[in-house]
Amino acid sequence: MSIDIINLRKYYGKTYVLKGISCRFKDYQKYLIKGENGIGKSTLFKAILNQISYLGEIKVEGAISYAPEVVNFPPFMSVYRSIKTFSTLTSDIYDFDNKLDYLLDLFNISKYKNSMLGSLSKGQKQKVNLIQAYLTPSKTLLLDEPLSGLDNESRNKFLDLIENDTRTVIVISHELTHFNKEDYNVMELDNGRLTLIKKIHSNSPILSTV
Amino acid sequence: MDVLRSSRKYILTHLFYLLSKKNVVFLVVFNLVCSIYFVYISSIFEGIHTIDANRSIYYEHFNNDFFQFTKIVFICFIIFMSISFFGREYNLYSNLLIKDKRTKAIFYITKYISFLLISLLELLFISISYYSLLAILPYGKFYISSIGTFLRLLFLGSFYLFFTSFLLSLFNTHLAGIISLISYWFSFIYSSFYTSLSKGEKILLLIFPFGEGESITFLYGTLHVIIYTIILILLNILLIIVRDEA
Numbered sequence: 217m218s219i220d221i222i223n224l225r226k227y228y229g230k231t232y233v234l235k236g237i238s239c240r241f242k243d244y245q246k247y248l249i250k251g252e253n254g255i256g257k258s259t260l261f262k263a264i265l266n267q268i269s270y271l272g273e274i275k276v277e278g279a280i281s282y283a284p285e286v287v288n289f290p291p292f293m294s295v296y297r298s299i300k301t302f303s304t305l306t307s308d309i310y311d312f313d314n315k316l317d318y319l320l321d322l323f324n325i326s327k328y329k330n331s332m333l334g335s336l337s338k339g340q341k342q343k344v345n346l347i348q349a350y351l352t353p354s355k356t357l358l359l360d361e362p363l364s365g366l367d368n369e370s371r372n373k374f375l376d377l378i379e380n381d382t383r384t385v386i387v388i389s390h391e392l393t394h395f396n397k398e399d400y401n402v403m404e405l406d407n408g409r410l411t412l413i414k415k416i417h418s419n420s421p422i423l424s425t426v
Numbered sequence: 427m428d429v430l431r432s433s434r435k436y437i438l439t440h441l442f443y444l445l446s447k448k449n450v451v452f453l454v455v456f457n458l459v460c461s462i463y464f465v466y467i468s469s470i471f472e473g474i475h476t477i478d479a480n481r482s483i484y485y486e487h488f489n490n491d492f493f494q495f496t497k498i499v500f501i502c503f504i505i506f507m508s509i510s511f512f513g514r515e516y517n518l519y520s521n522l523l524i525k526d527k528r529t530k531a532i533f534y535i536t537k538y539i540s541f542l543l544i545s546l547l548e549l550l551f552i553s554i555s556y557y558s559l560l561a562i563l564p565y566g567k568f569y570i571s572s573i574g575t576f577l578r579l580l581f582l583g584s585f586y587l588f589f590t591s592f593l594l595s596l597f598n599t600h601l602a603g604i605i606s607l608i609s610y611w612f613s614f615i616y617s618s619f620y621t622s623l624s625k626g627e628k629i630l631l632l633i634f635p636f637g638e639g640e641s642i643t644f645l646y647g648t649l650h651v652i653i654y655t656i657i658l659i660l661l662n663i664l665l666i667i668v669r670d671e672a
Contacts, residue, residue: 267524268670280525288518290442302522305435306529348522 218243218356218384219264224272226259233259235408236272241356245416246378246385250392251405257388258285260405261358278355279306285360285388287345291334295325295344298333303351312351319347322377323370339365346374356384363391433536436523440540443519444511456503457551460496467491468559481565488565493640496552497579501610504545504583508590509603511541516600534666538587545583549576571641578642581651585635586610588658595665609634617645 219241226234233256241247251257262268265282281303289298299316303309320326323343328336333344342365349357359378363371371394378385379399389395392402402414445453468488469477477484510516524530553576560566586606593602613636616627623631635644635651644651 262521262670265521265524266526266530267521269668276526282521282525284521286518287522289522290439290519291447292445293442301435301439305523306432306525 218277219386220273220275221264222273222275224260224263224270224274226256226263226268226270232408234263234270237408237410239403239410239412241384241386243355243384244382246400247387248392248395248397248400248402249386249388249405249410250390250402251388255405256408257405258360260410261360261386261388264358276356279353280356280358281349281352281354282358283345283349283360283362285364287341289333289341289344291332293333294330295320295333295336296329299344299348299351302348303353305352307353309351309353315351316347319350322373323347339367339370342366343370350377350381354383356386357381359385359387359389361389362387363389363394429532432529433532433539436532436536437540437543439519439523440537441543443516444507444540444544449507449510452506453548456499457548460499460552461555463495464492464555464559467495468563470559470563474564477564484563484565485567488559488563490640492556493575493642497582497637497642498614500549500552500579500583501586502607503548504586505590505603505606505610507541507544508587508606509594509600511537512591512594513600513603514594514598530666534663538591541587542584545587546580549580549583552576575640575642578637578644578648578651581648581655582635582637582642582644585651585655585658588655588662592658592662592665595662595669610636 221237221239221241224234224237225232237260249257249260259268261282263270264274264276265280293301296316300312304312309315317326317329320329323346325340325343328340333341336344342362346359346362349359357378362374362378366374375394375396378387379396387395387400397414399416400414401412401416404411404413469484472484520533523533553573556572557568560568589609590603590606593605594600596602613631613634616623616631617636617638631645632650635646635654637644
């Protein structure tokens with residue numbers, strides 16, 4: 217297993233956002249989590265990342281890389297410096313410069329390599345956000361609304377990149393139509409509970425609580 | 427990668443956020459105002475013969491004005507910078523840096539270290555201004571005890587740093603920093619007529635330490651401030667553990 221969640225509960229004031237979620241995210245598999253706005257999808261990620269207090273237990277194996285939905289980059293940092301800093305916070309990356317050049321080229325932002333982050337558009341910042349998460353050495357990749365702000369070309373390139381990634385990938389997204397659902401276990405977060413809607417390599421949807 | 431190398435990267439990142447455009451402008455203006463005031467109180471433009479005749483009076487006057495001014499502006503500097511750096515609104519970048527319990531601990535420890543580093547540099551600037559002026563002024567005298575005064579100022583600054591960040595975490599709004607400012611202001615007023623204070627008012631000064639006079643002597647000793655600062659560090663840790671990131 218990559219991440220094991222046991223009876224996860226989270227409430228804000230008297231409102232329960234997560235009502236006892238128990239599930240296992242297995243190694244090398246891809247998960248797609250859908251749900252309405254404000255239902256607790258990002259809260260689930262924050263609990264996994266230890267960014268919020270919660271009740272229950274979360275066991276994580278290996279490092280996690282994360283691309284948050286809302287990202288606040290330091291405006292005076294260059295694209296190169298920020299990606300290098302954020303992706304190598306806990307461990308070094310072999311052949312970093314070449315890997316970075318490849319990804320910058322892929323997302324058509326090579327010319328901004330030495331530009332300050334404050335001068336980039338929202339979509340360009342999102343590309344930087346995705347690159348830093350993708351490059352971070354980890355066992356699990358958490359992506360919160362990764363397609364938000366991306367143009368069609370970049371979106372398709374990113375989806376290809378993720379589909380060929382061997383790590384455990386967990387994605388929160390509203391734009392489910394863009395994902396090749398054959399590769400993903402699709403889950404739905406509703407009323408504080410996480411439900412598996414479609415299991416990988418299965419043509420018929422399985423409705424069960426995980 | 428060892429914790430030390432990770433910490434260095436975290437500190438660098440914090441500094442990039444701490445030295446934002448707004449804060450850099452504030453720092454420049456703050457230091458400019460301080461420098462102008464220091465030069466003004468030094469009486470550097472007075473005639474050499476006038477100064478020569480009253481060296482000790484000029485020295486005492488400069489020393490007194492320098493430290494009375496510094497202890498107000500340095501603490502206010504700490505409080506204002508804390509409000510901008512430890513406010514919940516400013517903590518949005520934590521989601522890029524906190525990935526587990528270990529990185530959460532590194533994140534907060536390095537955040538406080540980065541802030542103390544900036545405070546230390548600011549104090550270094552103030553102390554260099556002080557000693558440089560003493561070196562060029564005819565009445566200038568170097569006393570080793572003034573180093574202790576700067577150190578006590580740093581202790582007082584650390585107390586107000588942890589006090590402000592505790593309030594900000596507790597009330598979840600940067601407006602809570604005003605409590606810190608008011609408490610410092612009250613202790614400043616009360617300490618000036620300490621001998622005529624009632625028991626209750628003296629207790630107030632026990633809660634909010636204040637450095638008296640130009641030597642910034644603590645009414646209840648330096649240990650009292652250090653113990654208070656340690657208690658505040660522990661309270662901050664407790665809040666960091668239980669509270670949610672922005």
